[in-house]
Amino acid sequence: MRISRTLMVATIVLAVAPIMAQEPYDEEPINYSDKSVDNPIARVQEQLDKGDLSLDYDDEHGFLKSVLKALEISPESQVLVYSKSSFQLQQISPRRPRALYFNDDSYVGWVQRGDVLEIMTTDPIRGEVFYTLEQQPEEKPKFVRDQGQCTVCHASSRTQRVPGGLVRSMFVMSSGMPHYGSGTFNTDQTSPLSERWGGWYVTGTHGDMRHMGNVYSTDRYKPEQLDREAGANVTDLSELFAVEKYVTPHSDIVALMVLEHQLQMQNYLTLASHESRRSAHHDQVMNEALERPADYVSETTERRVQSAAEKVVRHMLMVDEAPLTDAIAGTSRFTEEFQAKGIKDSKGRSLRDLDLKTRLFKYPCSYLIYSKTFDQLPFNMQATIAQRLREVLAGEDTSGDFDHLSSADRQAISEIIAETKPELWKLGQ
Template identity: 65%
Template sequence: MSSHASIPHLRIAFIFGFLFALPSQLWAQFDFEKEPINYGENLQHDAVAQLQQQLSNQLSQLNFDEQHGYLKSVLEKLNISPESQVLVYSKTSFQLSRISPRKPRALYFNDDSYVGWVQGGDVVEIMTTDPQHGEVFYTLSQEQNETPRFVQDRGQCITCHASSRTQGVPGGLIRSAFVNASGQPHYGSGTFTTDHSSPFAERWGGWYVTGTHGTMRHMGNVLSLDRDDAENIDRESGANVTDLSQKLNVSPYLTPHSDIVALMVLEHQTQMQNFLTLANFETRMAQHHDQTINMALDRPADHQSDTTRRRIASAGEKLVRSLLFVDEFPLESPVAGTSGFASEFAARGPFDSQQRSLRDFDLQTRLFKYPCSYLIYSDSFDQLPPAVKQYVASRLHEILFGDDMGEDFSHLTAEDRRAIREILQATKPDLWASLDPQP
């Protein structure tokens, strides 16, 4: 085995945004590293752990090529399309010395895994989702080896990937900043954590963006050249860019794109997954606390405290709001990407009898035609603890069947609610099966 493949101190901060120094108290053990979560222990169910098991049992193998190392093979094994490629040129990765506006880092993703590649990099960086642990971090040496092996991070990554920006759980995030000509962020000018609620004008600083978006303007494709006035960037020159060849040599990358639709999906998905992990962790930790107190007070083992009920409801409500795109920023112009990402993504379904899917894009006034997240089909949703899963299902029923017409969900028209519930009834028939009365 190569020397790079098993370096125990090689801890990748696989960041979709920017590294910050954390308060000293946050370097202590996180609650989720203890019982009942035991974050990162005995991983068996995330995509990388399963692939490693296949490699170890010689049931699969990774192929190496001189230009991209193991990248293409990893994407193939994890079922990640090269069309998902987005490019980030800020120096915000472990391999920052190799990243610049001329040589951006490429990111590729599907519903549960994310792969980072840097030209000439020492490793491929991977973040993948475990239904009970949230996001888990790995690296793979880019030195050719007969027995390539994924190395699991042992805690360094979560010092940045478990903060208020990730809902306090191990998660991913997209960050936007004002970046200078070398790719270094002007941290003093502030940064933005972006998701589907973010104003368009605050998105993608330090990222390349290919696609059209009409009169809307973002922070991508441009540099901040005045250190004393870092926020003064030429947004116009970065707008509606469909060809990156004038900004960098795109030939080393798997595609010439950094697709705007892929970026919008990515920023929704990372925070959506974080809310799923939060609901899981909060419920398990609250119930674990109840079990300890019940034993000490000789109460029935299944007694649930008011505090636990409130914790579950709070986390569940945050999840519901994210699922239904509450506070989504309304698009002011149509958006169109440049790659095959949108068509590939939409084709994955599942579909109802009218060929409708939660993956159908709108891209005229909002991201999706039917604003309910496709991650409702994920293992992370399906494996939520029963108490919070029941809460979420009940709230979705109330909202989609019109029993809750509150202001928070006023963005959902009667037609939206009808379409979403019909799609869910056809494609996720067990969602409301435990509710009484049944829909």
């Protein structure tokens, strides 16, 4: 019996190890390629199939406006990218930028004269799921699930090796083609403004700070030499391209900053979802093979959960956020609309309150703590995150990594979470 069990365990370990090395989000228990029914696009498609919803088509934007309405995405979230960095790149240029729109869980890409709308939406267990919608008049439009092409770029080290989103900043030519040889930046809240938004339009004011947006490289041999002054504090894009072709004339700087935070925060939450589920599945297999109790939790699983939870907490509490040295102001209504959606405590405070003077958020803790992905994390992952949050906010962590949080910040964040998400706060006790 002992010999056969040893052989059985060895076989399992050999089978599991190669899979783990391949980032197996398409294996048990994630099963990424299986039909995703718990995401906004799946729910919209179900309504379309039942006849409870219809999408209107117009010659200028196709299904765009109707899809935004169905997904409850505000046009004020519009940001514009002119680098040729998506699969409809032939239609994209500084004269015809690609438009992106987003809310907390869905993202829609629209290209002038494009064949399809590009959609990325969040499955709370699997991560980001990708669809296209053909830009042709149809009585019953059909969202088509991507079969793996999107995850070539959208499931890499840039997305924590889970299906996710990213914002890339590049040095681009006047055609919109990136100078890949000059390197690119994967940007988020930790990126200095000097590395952000190459190949993007940016509307808004930011004082003496400079970014890479609104301009392109004019010297093919020295593409890093950008005229950053020409792209600074731009509030009107009408001289650069035909803004009337778009739903709004904006590519709001605040929307861009929120988008950068949100995409990487969602990636860390997806990583936490995958790690906790995969490690539990591994324990289940090994417990059965070794005839251990079914609820036995290995030290490896504990380490994996703690590691993923730490990454979530660090990004959630804005560790290493690049400081703002001047005030930021957008040009659209995005700032007002974003803040209005906040869940407020009895003092009127919300984790969606923006600072925009020295940092992004007034209370540096991510609003995605209220997301479906967070709420559907396995119990052990939620409990580990809650415990770490309590330790940090109570001042018990002496590592120095969270010194950017003042005592007033810690108290405010603790009070907001305790009042607006009490079920999580109790897990940390």
